[in-house]
Amino acid sequence: MPLRNTDTTFGWLSRLIHWLMAVGLIAMLVFGTVLKTMEPSFANLWMYDAHKSFGLLLFMLVLLRIIWHRLSPPPAPLSGVPLWQERAARWAHRTLYALMILVPLSGWIGSAATGISVRFFGLRLPQVVPPSAALDTAGFAAHSLLTKLLMAVILLHVLGALHRGFVSRDSSLRRITRGV
Numbered sequence: 001m002p003l004r005n006t007d008t009t010f011g012w013l014s015r016l017i018h019w020l021m022a023v024g025l026i027a028m029l030v031f032g033t034v035l036k037t038m039e040p041s042f043a044n045l046w047m048y049d050a051h052k053s054f055g056l057l058l059f060m061l062v063l064l065r066i067i068w069h070r071l072s073p074p075p076a077p078l079s080g081v082p083l084w085q086e087r088a089a090r091w092a093h094r095t096l097y098a099l100m101i102l103v104p105l106s107g108w109i110g111s112a113a114t115g116i117s118v119r120f121f122g123l124r125l126p127q128v129v130p131p132s133a134a135l136d137t138a139g140f141a142a143h144s145l146l147t148k149l150l151m152a153v154i155l156l157h158v159l160g161a162l163h164r165g166f167v168s169r170d171s172s173l174r175r176i177t178r179g180v
Contacts, residue, residue: 001179004072009179011072017065018176024058025100029151036144052111053121059104062097078170085160092157099150106146110139 004011010018031051038044077086108128111118115131118124129135165173174180 005074008075008175010075010175012179013068014072014074015176015179017061017068021058021061021065021100024054024061025150025154028054028058029147029154032147049119052107052118055104055107056120056125059101062100066097075175078172081170081172089160092153092160095153096150096157099146099153103143103146103150106139106142108139110136110143113139 002009002011003013005014028051031047031054035047035051038047040048077089108118108125112128113130113132113135117127129139161173161176164170171180
């Protein structure tokens with residue numbers, strides 16, 4: 001099983017990063033949804049820190065994923081796929097990458113604007129913006145909106161992958177699960 005992608009298959013590192021991101025994103029979306037229903041208190045403050053830490057970890061993982069795709073480009077699209085599906089998949093992936101970058105950045109901006117230090121597993125991070133009620137509101141509003149968009153695009157991505165795997169029965173789903 002090759003480390004690098006080939007012209008027709010994903011290598012094991014691309015598949016590992018893909019599935020780590022998939023599980024991590026879904027877990028964070030669920031965790032964030034639960035946090036949104038809670039009233040912040042000293043008893044649950046650790047949960048907000050955990051959400052920020054894991055969100056930043058996923059942010060670093062998507063940056064690693066982008067670098068890896070430059071070093072080991074993904075395989076070419078399958079032949080025989082209708083052009084509109086190929087274009088839709090390309091735009092869905094571009095949107096996913098943009099959202100995987102913008103969601104944690106907007107959360108970091110909103111958190112930093114509260115004036116409370118943002119920590120990454122205990123390590124204090126730089127203040128990316130000064131304390132500001134307006135930036136706090138705007139950052140968290142953007143984070144909320146972008147998160148909803150991310151949920152929708154992930155759902156479309158999963159539905160498209162399942163359609164390709166079980167209705168069209170092409171090898172796209174096998175390429176990302178088994179590398180064949």
